[in-house]
Amino acid sequence: MSSQEVNFAAVKQAVAMEVVLRHYQVDDLQGGHSGRYRGRCPLHQGEGRDAFHVDVRRKIFHCFSCGAGGDVLDLVALLNQCTLREAALQLQDWLPGAATGRERPSRQRVTKENTCDNPPLRFLLRGVDGSDAYLAAREIQAGTAARFGVGFYRGPGLMSGRVVIPIHDERGRLVAYAGRAVDGRKPRYRFPAGFGKSQVLFNFHRAAATRSDTVLVVEGFFDCLRVSQAGFESVVALMGTELYEHPVQLLRDRFRRVALLLDGDAAGRVGRDRVAARLRDLCEVCLIGLPEGRQPDQLPEGELRQLIEWAMKSY
Template sequence: MTLSPQWLDELRSRTTLSSLIAQSVKLTRAGREYKACCPFHNEKSPSFTVNDEKGFYHCFGCSAHGDAISWMTQQRGLSFIDAVKELADAAGMDVPAPDPRAAKRAEAAQSLRDVTEAAAHWFTDQLGGIDGTGAREYLRKRGISDEVRRRFALGFAPDSRGKLKSALSQFPEAMLVESGMLIDVDDKDTYDRFRGRLMIPIRDPRGRVIAFGGRILGAGEPKYLNSPDTPLFDKGRTLYNLDHASPASRKTERIIVVEGYMDVIALSQAGIDDVVAPLGTALTEQQIGMIWRMVPVPILCFDGDSAGQKAAMRAAMRVLPLLRPGFSLAFVALPEGQDPDDIVSAGGARALEAILDKAEPLVDHLWNYERGSAPLDTPEQRAGLKQRLGEIVSNIAHADVAAHYRENFRARYDTLFFGASRNEAAGGSRFVPGQRRKWQPDPRLLPPHGTTRTIGGSGLEGQLAEAVLAGLLRHPHKIAEHAEDLASLHLADGEAAALLESMIDAALSEQSLDREALLTILAGGRAYHRAKALLRADAMHFSFTRDAPQTSDGDDASEAPDPRAMRDLDEAIAAMIAWPEIDAALRAATERASRTLDEDSYAAQQHLRAMKAELTRRLGDLMQSDANG
């Protein structure tokens, strides 16, 4: 479908933002605006404002900002398209129709949702009836309250081959099979899939029932049975409790990943709602991407037994090719043989929070695992550790992240076997051209904490900022990759700063973003005209600011971006991040040198001047290489 800027503007104008936000936040009238305590961070006095005339909300505490669509994506956790559809439905607008085949699939999916919703209601009724006595007793022993039972819409499937089939007889039998409610075996009558199980509805991000997990109450296997994959449900692309956890994570800025349904339910009863679980499998790439849309570093809290720790290590290895600046995993070690349910049952939420506060970064988890996985007494065993660490680094696709892991492991290895890190013995730091690494200075060279990192609007700094913005507009997939570093910058040019902020917001709210989609999202804001001007600019001499050659049809000659342009863009971004750091450190070192007149301060000053000269030279090389290309 095509959503024009005019159509999106009409959607925003038909949506009363204060009414939308008031559905989940208590607003208080304040003149022509509304005020509230911010839903995106914890605060005691209100700094969050809603302006219906201008159509945006803004928090003066955490800088959260956006319109009605942003609210649905940031606070509700919906995708851009799902947010638009929900707002359009409320506003009485028709979303531009997709192609006929997609429309037919959407209609079929809606019919299947009617089946799953009806099944959920029936299971809930059975749990409250005579047949559900055993299931209610199981929940009582697990300490699950009636309020939590209702919150998660828990139910019960009687041990019968045909009760659900009979209860849902208003739906065609083929639809019951397609939704996963019935099993169809050749030459036999269809029969109920779930029998004699506690039923746990699985919902999509919008809270709609799409599948079920069933836990057996007596003897038998499997212990947990999930719905099969259907047009509604793909277990590798679904997370249990995402509809509740997404808004909760906006306040806590955290997501906890546990192993299963009952862990989620137990933690919710203890007051911990920012928790999700995969559906009986190791975390998939798609699930990791979904979690990263909410927080950059989720915490994995798996059981303390050997199976749980193996699952944690599988997740660690699975994430390596996906790592990018700012996005990773953290891990907590539960006492051996215990799961999150055991922890909160014995000590309440506070006991688990104390463990979560000690979560270890992915790099620590990998190092500790490999160091403890085999003896290290002989040269051969030590070489084996070095080889295993090298294999971990080789699985990291992002060059900058891989370089930092390589350096980290090398420093730990040297410290373990040689008593001191060769890295630390060398001292200092530098920007290495060609490696596209974020500058990591010696802390002794840094200015006081809190110094603003500002990119000027003129000179080489301004040219670099303009070129990077133009490159990101042409290659939007790079925005999310560098989002954390880009968000730390302050551009002195106000329009450029607004454009960068809008681009980061768009990239973090959309999993897949191309140039046209980005421009559509930007349309209507003050950054739009600056974006169009940057795309038309022809005076920038960088490989990544050129449009791809076009065919006679006007299409790009190649869908794949030029590898050299992508490398150059990575390096230009690294330079833009390093520039204000080096400038600030140089100013501090110069002031310190003039005040103390000692040799070390003078040496630091000269070191930083050399770094700045090298950075300037490398930017010239990037421009020159493009001219020669």
């Protein structure tokens, strides 16, 4: 069977509704009698706490508020805002047995084994608004937002009402969206369940495509956007303060020098020293200090550019 062929019946049979609910973090459901649950609708994000009804045994759902309903495949398509075919192909990536119906994987298999490899997404979020006021407040220019595909997402699903940031692997394949809350909601950042952050350096595929033998390493998405906007296209983000084994290999194999520009707080300094220790035997390491308590994305663009240029010349 070609990887592009879809056996819809086999996919529906192989995929458990519980797996889909867990993957999209639809976990605030009540009930459970005879496999029936209810809770807040993950599609329209309404305030009603019991509008969304799901029967995990029959693999069907219905929202009595927004009117959405259907089977497990319909739910994935609505959450991803994609076609049924794209949803089925995505499920086949998660669950190889779903292509033929021969295998019914356990919940653990989906959340821990398949998704740790970050398979490419087969859908794009549509209607992402790069001109949102939140981005302007963070001094992200429209051109930068467009280049990175960042913007406010008003559609249905896990990332609804958040600024979404597309995440790619080292080959440039879209593997996830992160969602940044803009209204004080928790968590501040949301990642898809099962996303293997340890396997990815944000923006590595763009940095690797430059001619530079030096790469700047920052902590967060917006640090990365602001550094790139300041004129330094060879920049990646750890999405935290940890540098894992696969990203170490990516940096070692592509760049001669790594410049660490982590936050100017205690966690940033500890993380910077830990990352530097991992890299020193593999490549040249440059440490760039920030004022106490400051982050790269909090500095005026001219000051940020001057800081980086001065540090580079000093090494």
